[in-house]
Amino acid sequence: MKLLNQTLWYVSISTLGIVSIWAVIFYFNMLQEIKSSIDEGLENSKRIIIQNAQEDSTILSKKYFDESFFTISSITRSEALSFHDTYQDTVIYMQDADDQAPEPEPVRLLTTAFEIDGKYYQLHVANSMVEEDDLIKELLWDVIWLYLVLLVSMIVIHNLVLKKLWKPFYQLLHQLKKFRLGKTKDLPHVSTQTKEFLDLQQAVNTLLQHSISTFEQQKEFIGNASHELQTPLAMLTGKLELLLEKESLQAEDAEKVSEIFQIIQRLIKLNKSLLLLSKIENKQFLDNQEVSINQACHQILEEFEEIAAVKQIEISLEELGEVKVSMDPNLAITVLSNLLKNAISHNQPRGRILIKIHPDRLIISNSGISQPLAEELIFHRFHKSESTASGTGLGLAIVKAICKLYSFEIEYRYAEDLHHFELRFF
Amino acid sequence: MKILVIEDEPSLLANIRESLEKEKFLIESASDFSSAQEKLFVYDYDCILLDIMLPGGSGLALLQELKNHGKSENVIIISAKDSLDDKLQGLELGADDYLCKPFHLAELTARVKAVLRRKKLEGKDSIQAANLTLDISQRLVHIDQNPLGLNRKEFDTLNYLLLNKNRxxxxxxxxxxxxxxxxxxxxxxxxxxxxxxxxxxxxHDAKASVEIESIYGIGYKLVEK
Structure with missing residues (x-):
């Protein structure tokens, strides 16, 4: 539920409560006011009637409410003396223009006593009152209308004011949603005077800056670490090479030294791959030229001739078109050679490799284990299938990184007993 | 043949020195910017191995100075930084070659010899070992005047082994x-x-008097019979 709607929901509910309570209080206050106003009128009528009665004694015998709303009856002195003025609500049958028969109508009745010429009389004065159910009905409708008007105005005000007020927030949110670590250069920024949003922006930017620097450090770390390893590895290799040349070295010891030498070579390979990966990710290859993928393939096939021959792998190249892409020539060679190397090292002896160049893509298919590889894992760093534990586990990660750099697409699938790697350039 | 090795890592310097001395080169060394500067402008060297990152300054600055004096053509840059920029800058400043750490000593020997060959031997540049002659620029191999047919990789392999003869x-x-x-x-x-x-x-079929020996399964050594 959107913030706007939530606010509207809560405000509507509470307004409904407030308006209802207000209506009830208003109703009773109103009634009170009406009654006291009528009571004043009755009091006034009483005076006029008593005054008239002193001049015209016929009034004293008025027994029924007819054209004028009062009755007079005589009472004893003791009754009169103990009398207090009372106002009460009661009902009198009345008939007006739109009534068929007399109907009970609510009235306010004043009962009082007075004395004329030593005689005591009781006086009832009535005045018609509002019908309470009519009043309630009227009031209810008014309240409903008031509520509806309030609701509509609230919706309008909310939409206009809140949307305007929250605009910087939504802008910030939008920018944050699009923010990508290592890609988006500018930090989210909105121009606002609202303190809360300024605070939010600052807090978000502090957090982002922290993430960016962590990200950069992490990215640099691998690069720097492998870079710093180069010199010690160079010393180590050199020392071992010199040691292996020593005439005094016993064959037995030489075996051990050469084992160490091979381990170091593996370490160097790994380090080089990490360095390459880090360089690709840091976009340190920018020497983009037009590269013919067909030519690059021919070149690599020549390089790998002996390597494939050792495993007696048959490689065939099928060119259905010429592919030219703008990229760093070294990286073009790296992508293709890593894919080919992968196809060779995961192949079985006397296996085969098919390279197909289409006008927009290249497919390298190889025989190998007869079950599909874990598609989502093979491009991960250091993912190795059990069959070849000697690789660095970075070859396909490098391919993926280069593809990402140039927005190529690389896809793996297993079909017809072959592992296919499809590289789409456009 | 006098070679100056400018390298601040003593251990690496020792390796280079030991390896190049086996090739009968005369080695001098400098391990920081100022001593390198001093040696470079006092003496003449046939080849200079230059590390880019030196205490006291950049090797590229030294190279610039050498270039200003027209002495930069026999420099091989040795760098831990496999950076294209450095490489291009180094080569633009007249360096002859660029070698990335970690390198094999055999590779260093081959590169040093290539620099010396380019510098000293104009026209005829061949390597002789027993009855075998390898012509680098013509890419031909003769055994007792008889040509030996080798493909590109075989030639490169033989060339490399010959450059590192007995190593x-x-x-x-x-x-x-x-x-x-x-x-x-x-x-x-x-x-x-x-x-x-x-x-x-x-x-063997061409009756060459050289032999490629296997060394502990780790590599090879070319020797004269």
């Missing part, structure tokens, strides 16, 4: 040199063995 050349160094950076990343170096096997057969 250990590891399989990785050979693979890296002949097949390039890509092949050296190959998990299996058996292909080097097959290559050597073919080369040995060709040399």
């Amino acid at each position: 250990l050349v590891s399989k990785t160094a050979l693979a890296e040199h002949v097949w390039g950076d890509l092949a050296d990343q190959s998990d299996n170096l058996d292909f080097v063995y097959y290559q050597i096997k073919n080369l040995r057969k060709k040399l």
